[in-house]
Amino acid sequence: MxxxxxxxxxxxxxxxxxxxxxxxxxxxxxxxxxxxxxxxxxxxxxxxxxxxxxxxxxxxxxxxxxxxxxxxxxxxxxxxxxxxxxxxxxxxxxxxxxxxxxxxxxxxPQIDDAERGFSFMNDGPLDMRMNPDKGISAAQWVATVSEKDMADVMYQYGEERFSRRIAKAICEYRSHTPILTTLQLSKIVAEANPAWEKGKNPATRAFQGIRIHINNxxxxxxxxxxxxxxxxxxxxxxxxxxxxxxxxxxxxxxxxxxxxxxxxxxxxxxxxxxxxxxxxxxxxxxxxxxxxxxxxxxxxxxxxxxxxxxxx
The missing domain is CATH 3.40.50.150 (Vaccinia Virus protein VP39)
Incomplete structure (x- = not known):
């Protein structure tokens, strides 16, 4: 297909x-x-x-x-x-x-278009907005949100049980390097996730939680x-x-x-x-x-x- x-x-x-x-x-x-x-x-x-x-x-x-x-x-x-x-x-x-x-x-189409920033499989700008002309992008949110609030979003909306560990890793990384692309964030999440689910990308839940929050x-x-x-x-x-x-x-x-x-x-x-x-x-x-x-x-x-x- x-x-x-x-x-x-x-x-x-x-x-x-x-x-x-x-x-x-x-x-x-x-x-x-x-x-x-x-x-x-x-x-x-x-x-x-x-x-x-x-x-x-x-x-x-x-x-x-x-x-x-x-x-x-x-x-x-x-x-x-x-x-x-x-x-x-x-x-x-x-x-x-x-x-x-x-x-x-x-x-x-939103997932498959890397430029929209929804995919953790294809590299693109970290956006995730359904309407790119409104609100803040995922990159802006990840750069400014507190570690606690980031963890809460991934846990509540992504059901990510390692959300606190992942949020800590993201905040440590952003302290020295801006997180601007999807694969950049996906790699940080994957490395911080200690238990990958079989058949599921380790960034799936974190990306879902952030996307749901960004778009309310x-x-x-x-x-x-x-x-x-x-x-x-x-x-x-x-x-x-x-x-x-x-x-x-x-x-x-x-x-x-x-x-x-x-x-x-x-x-x-x-x-x-x-x-x-x-x-x-x-x-x-x-x-x-x-x-x-x-x-x-x-x-x-x-x-x-x-x-x-x-x-x-």
Whole structure:
């Protein structure tokens, strides 16, 4: 498989769009446009419906603008899906939609482009920003953050158990040499990591933690889930694909709480039928087939979860 082909593989494409699109004339949101794999299939399923896409990445936005010219039912916005409410109203003229799709994490094109600074395999500038025009780069963060805060980020967001040892090594190195490239940081992390996981690059967890922090991915996810649920019409669905345990934990907990309804005192004599339950989960979590994993190894950790609004 060539790199070009690999860049355009969308994970659980049919499964997610099957779950999402229930009204061919409805209004839909793709919170993570990427290269438009899910977007194009949603458009294929629509007749008079419309679709609004979001992405932070300027390269993704350029691809989205080309699709916008091809298909007038589609609009693209450069922003986080956390801010979807205002854009939904601006683009559609109404505040409610029939479905929201989120395909979380970093995309294959971002990983494969060394210049974006996400990869610990190919050398490039240490950036890691989804939108290189906003915020501080990973290089700037690594150069200025305290050793404790650096360790906490790698532990909390990367689940790196040797985070304190790795942070110490990074801070010792930066005291005499600026850390400006991905392979430079990857080498420091690898040398400080005393127990390499079989089949996994020793820099994987540290890079994940730094990337998630730099882009506020989990904060955006929590806000975006609330915004998506609030935007759904009755019968509308939220479909989310996550790729690591931190994301999936947030999505699973959010959907479980929404489907459970409001918290009430434990001994209050109220039956479930009297609760103001506005949502339900659709089926169990869906994982990619063995065939999909064999064709696209990056899909192996993906989990699809779906929530539906059942009342106002």
């Amino acid at each position: 060539t790199k070009t082909m690999a860049e355009h593989i969308s994970v659980m494409l049919d499964e997610s769009v099957d779950m999402l699109v229930t009204n061919k004339d409805g209004l839909y949101v793709d919170g993570t446009f990427g290269r438009g794999g899910h977007t194009r299939l949603v458009l294929n399923r629509l007749e008079n419906g419309r679709l609004l896409g979001f992405d932070k990445d300027p390269v993704a936005i350029r691809h989205g603008e080309l699709l916008q010219k091809e298909d007038t039912r589609f609009s693209i916005v450069q922003d986080s899906f956390a801010n979807m409410a205002e854009h939904i109203l601006d683009v559609f003229g109404v505040g409610k939609v029939d479905g929201v799709m989120m395909d979380l994490g970093v995309s294959s 991915e989990l904060g955006d996810l929590e806000v975006g889930l609330d915004a998506a649920a609030d935007a759904l019409k009755v019968g509308g669905r939220l479909a989310v694909i996550s790729f690591h345990s931190l994301e999936d934990r947030i999505v699973k907990r959010f959907m479980k709480l929404k489907a459970k309804g409001p918290e009430l005192p434990r001994h209050l004599p109220i039956r479930n039928a009297h609760l103001d339950i506005k949502f339900k989960t659709i089926g169990k979590a869906i994982k990619p087939s063995q065939l999909e994993v064999s064709e696209n190894v990056r899909s192996r950790s993906a989990v699809l979860r779906v929530l539906e609004r059942v009342s106002d």
